[in-house]
């Protein structure tokens with residue numbers, strides 16, 4: 001048991017789970033650039049943990065330890081992107097196996113999984129997993145090897161009841177994998193709710209500064225064969241994060257709880273503001289009491305409902321794009337979880353055929369002052385000519 005096991009997440013993050021640079025005494029770790037490590041004249045490694053940089057790096061292990069502590073996991077692996085992490089866990093499904101995954105999630109995940117399943121002749125069931133009863137039935141009927149859910153989902157902000165999904169998976173021996181990117185380990189800890197694996201695009205709020213691509217997988221039972229296969233695959237196939245990126249992640253995570261607190265506070269105020277606005281049709285944010293799964297979100301998210309929300313404006317695509325164009329402060333950019341707020345017209349990114357409404361806008365709210373954010377949104381809504 002490490003001395004950090006009993007401490008609050010804010011303390012774990014601020015101290016980066018206790019990392020110090022033993023060689024120099026520095027409270028910040030160095031960035032290693034070495035790809036190989038020396039042996040002595042007896043051919044023993046100077047540091048038995050380090051052989052070759054493809055899977056041996058103090059700074060990568062240190063970053064993994066922080067996430068491991070925050071997730072209350074048995075083991076954590078970093079990957080060079082969120083998609084690399086998702087791909088690593090999906091590759092554990094045998095050829096001809098069965099996967100059940102959530103519909104209407106991050107488009108990059110959907111697209112990759114659909115193509116992967118065709119290539120590997122994997123039977124895939126794509127369904128709305130926010131309906132706990134329907135999910136329970138589908139898991140019992142199809143007995144998939146893996147059930148992948150994303151909660152809150154991007155961009156619909158649907159909520160999956162993780163504890164209920166976990167019970168359904170346990171009954172038939174399925175593995176529950178949760179993409180918890182929009183919740184972060186601060187707001188939700190899926191492993192504590194019974195998930196087998198929790199995944200993050202650490203590119204988003206975990207890093208939080210829009211300057212690192214990274215992905216994580218954390219597991220509740222590190223002795224499980226599928227996990228050992230992932231460990232071996234990462235080492236042998238080489239989907240490794242760079243040392244500089246791992247170092248930046250450690251730096252970014254020190255303020256993760258603090259950033260989330262501010263982002264959640266700002267987001268709830270903005271969601272309420274939009275919800276009351278005459279030019280806004282619907283707001284999708286689990287923190288609103290009117291959200292379909294507000295009760296489930298309250299049960300499984302602690303300390304806030306996240307920084308991600310979507311809303312539709314009355315009118316048409318032009319009105320939505322005019323709103324984006326009128327923003328002075330909030331950046332028009334893809335991605336989410338950064339300290340700076342961004343807006344995205346998802347249909348432009350995903351294409352018409354994916355069912356994303358032309359009037360839907362996704363906001364990722366940052367740490368700016370709430371008054372500045374609301375006045376930017378207010379003046380942009382003023383410029384568009386639609387109403388109910």
Ligand code: PLP
Nearest residue numbers: 081082083106154181201203214
């Ligand atoms: N999961 C979610 C919910 C995402 O929003 C994204 C990216 O936007 C990913 C996974 C993929 O992560 P990355 O861009 O780090 O590969």
